Amino acid sequence: MANVGALDRILRVALGAALVAAPFLLAGTFAPLGAWRFVVVASGVVLLGTAAFRFCPAYALLGIRTCPVAKA
Template identity: 65%
Template sequence: MHNVGSVDRAIRLILGLVLLLSPFLAAGSFAGLGAWRYAIAAVGLVLIATAAFRFCPAYRLLGIQTCARR
């Protein structure tokens, strides 16, 4: 069952791509973060996955649904 709508999905995809790529493309500015840059990339990967599958487990637990009801 889907619980992520179109606008939410687009925002997740864009933000996920930024978070996934920024620690590696701007390595100099993230150099002091050490292992945190991998955590930032992991959050980006989770956002991309939730956008791709149109399902967010946190939304399910909180009873949130941003997609149109059928």
């Protein structure tokens, strides 16, 4: 069941893409960070995944929904 709404999804795609691209575009800046660049990329991948599937496990645990409830 989806719990990520349209605006939330757009923000997740934008931030996720930026986080995935940042270590590659700012290679000199992220070089001293070492392993942190992998954390940045992994965070971006998680955001892109939750946007693609419209489901956020953290939202499910906290009972948060940013999408409207479908009426049957």
